[in-house]
Amino acid sequence: MQFVSDPPIELKIDEMKKRVCWQHPLISSKNIDQTKVVLENEESDHQDFSFLVLGDSGTGQYRGDSPQRRVMELLLDQGEGANFALHTGDVVYLVGSNEQYAENFIDPYREWLVGGHQPDTIDYDQMVFKFPFFPVPGNHDYYDLPWIWGLMSKVTSPLRKLFQRQFDLDVGWHGSNKGDVFARAFLDYLQGLSDSDLQQHLDTHYTSSPESGRCLRYQPGEFTRLPNRYYQFRQGGIDFFALDSNTFNAPQCLPNTPAGKLLKEQLLKTRQVLMQKKTEALRSAVEAAHLDVEEAYSKVEQIEEQLLDIDKQLTNDTESVVDIEQLTWLKRQLIQSWQDPKVRGRILFFHHPPYVTEATKWYQGQTLAVRQNLRWVLNEVQSEVTEFIKGRPLVDLIINGHAHCLEYLKTENTGHADSHLNWVICGGSGFSLRRQRSEGPELTEKLDGEIERIVARSQFYIGRYGHGSQKHRPYSGLRIDVKAGTPPKIVLQPLVAERFQHQWQNHVMDAIEIG
Numbered sequence: 001m002q003f004v005s006d007p008p009i010e011l012k013i014d015e016m017k018k019r020v021c022w023q024h025p026l027i028s029s030k031n032i033d034q035t036k037v038v039l040e041n042e043e044s045d046h047q048d049f050s051f052l053v054l055g056d057s058g059t060g061q062y063r064g065d066s067p068q069r070r071v072m073e074l075l076l077d078q079g080e081g082a083n084f085a086l087h088t089g090d091v092v093y094l095v096g097s098n099e100q101y102a103e104n105f106i107d108p109y110r111e112w113l114v115g116g117h118q119p120d121t122i123d124y125d126q127m128v129f130k131f132p133f134f135p136v137p138g139n140h141d142y143y144d145l146p147w148i149w150g151l152m153s154k155v156t157s158p159l160r161k162l163f164q165r166q167f168d169l170d171v172g173w174h175g176s177n178k179g180d181v182f183a184r185a186f187l188d189y190l191q192g193l194s195d196s197d198l199q200q201h202l203d204t205h206y207t208s209s210p211e212s213g214r215c216l217r218y219q220p221g222e223f224t225r226l227p228n229r230y231y232q233f234r235q236g237g238i239d240f241f242a243l244d245s246n247t248f249n250a251p252q253c254l255p256n257t258p259a260g261k262l263l264k265e266q267l268l269k270t271r272q273v274l275m276q277k278k279t280e281a282l283r284s285a286v287e288a289a290h291l292d293v294e295e296a297y298s299k300v301e302q303i304e305e306q307l308l309d310i311d312k313q314l315t316n317d318t319e320s321v322v323d324i325e326q327l328t329w330l331k332r333q334l335i336q337s338w339q340d341p342k343v344r345g346r347i348l349f350f351h352h353p354p355y356v357t358e359a360t361k362w363y364q365g366q367t368l369a370v371r372q373n374l375r376w377v378l379n380e381v382q383s384e385v386t387e388f389i390k391g392r393p394l395v396d397l398i399i400n401g402h403a404h405c406l407e408y409l410k411t412e413n414t415g416h417a418d419s420h421l422n423w424v425i426c427g428g429s430g431f432s433l434r435r436q437r438s439e440g441p442e443l444t445e446k447l448d449g450e451i452e453r454i455v456a457r458s459q460f461y462i463g464r465y466g467h468g469s470q471k472h473r474p475y476s477g478l479r480i481d482v483k484a485g486t487p488p489k490i491v492l493q494p495l496v497a498e499r500f501q502h503q504w505q506n507h508v509m510d511a512i513e514i515g
Contacts, residue, residue, distance in 0.1 A: 089138025251365025
């Protein structure tokens with residue numbers, strides 16, 4: 001039995017629409033855009049601005065310490081003057097449960113919350129941010145927990161608390177309820193409101209702005225809800241597009257050809273090997289307290305993710321469901337952004353990275369699916385805005401999580417509109433870190449039946465390294481400075497809180513200028 005379950009894409013889409021009352025008659029009649037949000041601050045028009053990035057952070061205590069709290073303290077120290085924070089997903093581990101928000105989110109990030117001096121008094125679905133916080137959902141924010149595992153978790157809870165410094169799983173009775181917990185924590189959850197209450201709510205929080213029309217207002221310290229699981233906002237002439245990649249990451253079905261059958265055999269063999277490794281890792285986690293339990297726990301979670309990806313490929317005997325509504329929205333909004341003379345740049349952020357050199361991700365079916373779907377969007381956009389581009393990048397930066405590392409990549413000529421773009425992965429902000437793949441920093445792909453060629457190169461990678469007593473765990477976040485001008489200059493400032501031999505040391509790495 002798998003430890004977690006991932007709801008079908010159709011269900012994720014349908015449930016999230018219900019939660020925000022997508023296109024409710026009252027919303028439609030007021031011509032409200034449920035994918036835009038306006039950040040109300042005094043510096044929204046300043047072309048020089050900064051923001052922070054973190055991701056894959058939402059774990060509990062690790063042997064009496066908290067890596068995500070260490071990263072947060074570094075962000076606070078180096079984040080002076082920053083305007084907001086982006087989160088690349090997996091806000092709370094292991095299954096996005098509301099039981100875990102107090103310890104795994106509210107307490108570590110208390111300085112960003114109204115009432116954060118008393119974090120125990122804040123309910124997960126009543127959070128108000130005094131420092132603007134813009135998350136996207138990760139796969140763990142959608143995961144659910146089979147009832148048998150929930151029961152076992154609760155039965156063993158006293159024992160796990162007793163030995164918390166050695167072994168602590170971030171699970172309780174249940175999971176995310178198909179992303180409902182994430183929606184209640186961060187989205188403008190309208191489901192269940194009467195028509196009169198909805199009318200009043202819309203009149204209060206969805207007002208007109210000259211550039212955005214009628215949409216949700218984000219008011220730090222007062223009202224900090226987001227309109228949808230994917231959305232857009234603008235700061236300093238830069239359009240930010242937040243996406244939910246959990247609904248366009250389904251692996252393609254295996255073709256009924258000799259090559260497809262061979263691939264199926266290879267996947268089945270890989271699955272068998274992974275199941276054996278999972279059994280060994282679980283045995284290591286429970287046999288003796290002196291073993292590195294965090295390492296075993298990390299292996300189990302990593303293997304679970306690989307198994308889910310393989311199972312989706314093996315069981316997918318029809319055309320994969322793709323969230324075409326979201327992809328079409330992104331296409332339309334990017335075209336409009338290029339046609340708007342007030343916009344000088346574009347940044348995308350979502351969970352699953354299309355390009356990554358972390359040890360397990362590049363060959364996964366969902367990585368390929370996200371890459372193909374994003375390419376379709378960018379190809380379509382490029383064909384519509386060629387007259388505006390004039391040598392500029394189609395988008396200035398793409399930020400992802402999911403891979404538990406900090407990485408900066410640049411694409412080569414991919415044969416598509418995602419060529420020569422800048423990609424950042426910020427997914428090492430708290431949960432167990434991953435190593436870079438042994439094949440090295442170059443990513444290769446067969447394009448249009450041609451011979452395999454390099455499509456991307458990793459420029460910078462921070463993840464777990466070393467072995468035994470020499471093992472380093474560099475947890476990370478980012479400060480990103482956007483400079484005035486068109487196109488904008490963007491400066492990445494990697495921030496690292498490293499744990500080595502039970503000691504912590506902070507590192508402010510050399511800045512990286514892109515653009």
